[in-house]
Amino acid sequence: MPDTHVESGTAAASAIGVHIVRTEEEAAASAAPAQRVAIRAENVEAWYGPKLAVAGVNMEIRANSVTALIGPSGCGKSTLIRTFNRMHEFAPAARVGGAVFLDGENIYERGIDPARVRQRVGMVFQKPNPFPTMSIAENVAAGLRFLGVRSKSEINDRVERALKVSALWEEVKNDLKKPGMALSGGQQQRLCIARAIAVEPEVVLMDEPCSALDPIATLKIEDLMRELAVQYTIVVVTHNMQQAARVSDRTAFMLAGEDHVGRLVEYRSTEELFTRPQDKRTEDYITGRFG
Amino acid sequence: MTRDLFSREISELQDEVLILGSMAEKAILDSMEALRDGDIRWSQKLVEDDQRINAKRFEIEERCIFVIASQQPMATDLRALVSMLFIITDLERIADHAEGIARINVMLGDEPLPRRLGYIPSMADRSVAMLRDSLKAYIEQDTALARQICEADDEVDRLHDRVYEDSTAAMIADPRTIQRNTYMLWTSHNLERIADRCTNICERVIYLVTGNMEEINVSKY
Amino acid sequence: MNPRSGASQLFLASEGLYRRRRLANRVMTAVMGIAAAIAVIPLFLILFYLLQKGLRGLSLDLLTQDPNRPGRPGGGVRNSIVGSGIMVGLATAIGVPIAIGCGVFLAEFGQNRAGLVIRFLVDVMAGIPSITVGLFIYGLIVLPQKQFTAFAGAVALAIILLPVVARITEEMVLLVPRSVREAAYALGAPRWKTTLRIVLPTALPGIITGVLLAVSRIAGEAAPLLFTALGNQFNSTNVFHAMDALPLRIFVYAVGPYDYWHEQAWAMSLLLVTIILFISLAVRAIFGSRVTVRQ
Numbered sequence: 054m055p056d057t058h059v060e061s062g063t064a065a066a067s068a069i070g071v072h073i074v075r076t077e078e079e080a081a082a083s084a085a086p087a088q089r090v091a092i093r094a095e096n097v098e099a100w101y102g103p104k105l106a107v108a109g110v111n112m113e114i115r116a117n118s119v120t121a122l123i124g125p126s127g128c129g130k131s132t133l134i135r136t137f138n139r140m141h142e143f144a145p146a147a148r149v150g151g152a153v154f155l156d157g158e159n160i161y162e163r164g165i166d167p168a169r170v171r172q173r174v175g176m177v178f179q180k181p182n183p184f185p186t187m188s189i190a191e192n193v194a195a196g197l198r199f200l201g202v203r204s205k206s207e208i209n210d211r212v213e214r215a216l217k218v219s220a221l222w223e224e225v226k227n228d229l230k231k232p233g234m235a236l237s238g239g240q241q242q243r244l245c246i247a248r249a250i251a252v253e254p255e256v257v258l259m260d261e262p263c264s265a266l267d268p269i270a271t272l273k274i275e276d277l278m279r280e281l282a283v284q285y286t287i288v289v290v291t292h293n294m295q296q297a298a299r300v301s302d303r304t305a306f307m308l309a310g311e312d313h314v315g316r317l318v319e320y321r322s323t324e325e326l327f328t329r330p331q332d333k334r335t336e337d338y339i340t341g342r343f344g
Numbered sequence: 345m346t347r348d349l350f351s352r353e354i355s356e357l358q359d360e361v362l363i364l365g366s367m368a369e370k371a372i373l374d375s376m377e378a379l380r381d382g383d384i385r386w387s388q389k390l391v392e393d394d395q396r397i398n399a400k401r402f403e404i405e406e407r408c409i410f411v412i413a414s415q416q417p418m419a420t421d422l423r424a425l426v427s428m429l430f431i432i433t434d435l436e437r438i439a440d441h442a443e444g445i446a447r448i449n450v451m452l453g454d455e456p457l458p459r460r461l462g463y464i465p466s467m468a469d470r471s472v473a474m475l476r477d478s479l480k481a482y483i484e485q486d487t488a489l490a491r492q493i494c495e496a497d498d499e500v501d502r503l504h505d506r507v508y509e510d511s512t513a514a515m516i517a518d519p520r521t522i523q524r525n526t527y528m529l530w531t532s533h534n535l536e537r538i539a540d541r542c543t544n545i546c547e548r549v550i551y552l553v554t555g556n557m558e559e560i561n562v563s564k565y
Numbered sequence: 566m567n568p569r570s571g572a573s574q575l576f577l578a579s580e581g582l583y584r585r586r587r588l589a590n591r592v593m594t595a596v597m598g599i600a601a602a603i604a605v606i607p608l609f610l611i612l613f614y615l616l617q618k619g620l621r622g623l624s625l626d627l628l629t630q631d632p633n634r635p636g637r638p639g640g641g642v643r644n645s646i647v648g649s650g651i652m653v654g655l656a657t658a659i660g661v662p663i664a665i666g667c668g669v670f671l672a673e674f675g676q677n678r679a680g681l682v683i684r685f686l687v688d689v690m691a692g693i694p695s696i697t698v699g700l701f702i703y704g705l706i707v708l709p710q711k712q713f714t715a716f717a718g719a720v721a722l723a724i725i726l727l728p729v730v731a732r733i734t735e736e737m738v739l740l741v742p743r744s745v746r747e748a749a750y751a752l753g754a755p756r757w758k759t760t761l762r763i764v765l766p767t768a769l770p771g772i773i774t775g776v777l778l779a780v781s782r783i784a785g786e787a788a789p790l791l792f793t794a795l796g797n798q799f800n801s802t803n804v805f806h807a808m809d810a811l812p813l814r815i816f817v818y819a820v821g822p823y824d825y826w827h828e829q830a831w832a833m834s835l836l837l838v839t840i841i842l843f844i845s846l847a848v849r850a851i852f853g854s855r856v857t858v859r860q
Binding site: 294295298325327328329330335336339340341342 | 347350416417418419420421422423554555556
């Protein structure tokens, strides 16, 4: 009887049922620290002058994980992550409402220094943007120098560590004095990641970090994101759904309605969002039947 | 509004699944009729024809794989294609069981007619009905129907028990019928497996619609 | 048979079109080439003329001797070379920092009414004739001090240099991609650090080119020096006295009565052009291709 193993399997499972329950409890208990919330957005809204671009976003971003933001162009996903490190306010007449808690602290509280927030929440941009006048090593050290780190040996150590974490060290260790702009696009982007993590931020925001890269360079960055998530919290905006599906633990889908105001539509585990989304709009978007 | 070609490809593939399903259904009906009539040549032909069903299944599978590779489907589309892959496997296995019945007829050889089939024909009727219904549930994405079909499987299991009892009783009463009754048991087993495969299809229908994977009805066998 | 004949027909049709396009392309290329040639003809004529007329007067004495008394052939223009060097250097030292500050302000903080006003004023300044600048400094510095000074001349030159360098600085700073600034902000750099350590170094090659242009221009100016530095027969390094300059001496000698003056004026013109040429080449050599090629 080919199927007897099913019954015996069930029997075995029920025999150890008690243990299974306990193991789950234990698993939940041990998983709890990993579920720490790195960023909590409370009713966040973002304005450009009189225009409301993002409204009513409530979300928790788990520490040491990759969270992806997807959505069509103009849905406010880039605007939203820029509220997480107070970069939004560099746009003319830009304003943020609501609260963003970084490790429990509201970064929009009066008296909070935006520069300090940005040291804790690093950012990688759509187009690789190494400082054009600086060498590879100087680029990585730039953030440390802004922080006022002077010790040469400390800077060298941290540059090397950041380049190793960014999987760039082997490729550039003999060319540290070469200009950052001399690298290929994918290498430049990894250099920018190294520059961002050299100051040891808690969170690294990535705004479509692979949209200017070729597929192989893209996959390298994606691998890197997974590895970085061990130590850092990664939030990545992407318009590449496959990328979100590949790299992220949780995915948020944003959409701008008729009023052109971006809102969070659905936010759940990546596996669930891409195989069985709960919202019809998510379904339409990820199956390419948007509109 | 978009992805018309992709939607058309999926619905074409669904039609192909239905064709495969009707091929499997015909294989069951034909093999049962050949068994009843002792038509050994027909059964031999049915054994050969199973190759066509296998070929059909691989053809659909390859198309599915190419669609997955080229379109990177998500959500409902992904579930539709993955379900299809499982369903065609089930259908192909169903046809294999029908082939098994045909082989049994060949092995029975010149056993005198009429064949004493007992509950087997009604098992076959129920299995075929389950197959039809499960494909209907698939096309109409009808989860209620899918769950109902799984209940029908219990009935087939009960009939299989009856065949088992009858056959063993007959074997004890007259050891000369051991071989013939063993063949009957095999036939009954094949039909029971066909009904089980139908419940698999129903589980896929529920996954396709809801995204949940659940074991609806653990078969007795 | 049908598709083939169709294809060849298409081929023939495109052949005619292709020929027309190729012809148009050649004609336009030729027109552009001729225009470019016409544009550089004056430059070569000037260089040729200068070499022809100026080489004769060029000698070691010209560079090392001060002028003789008028009417006595010989002597040199050492005083003018030294004076030009001092005044252009001083004007650059005064004008460039102010101009760069102004340009950076306009680019980084000038997107408002104040910026608009300042930008307008800078543009007006660039349009003021250089002789007017000289008169203005004459009234502002020379008259109150009752003394023609090299300092006054340098200030006048600085005023001419200022709008040129300020506007070029603004343009160059604005050319620094937004993404570069954002990278610095995202690392937690405050705005002033970003401007000073990231934006300005990135814009520097362009700014240097602008400074060079401006220096070349003021090195050749005579008009603003007429009522300020006045000119000086004798070699002087005191910036609070009257001082000579190459353009001034060229002017005096060119309109003077003696043939050897005319010859020396040509030689000085050649010298001036050569010096400017060497300054640009030297800076280009030092800063490499970064001066002209921006990312």
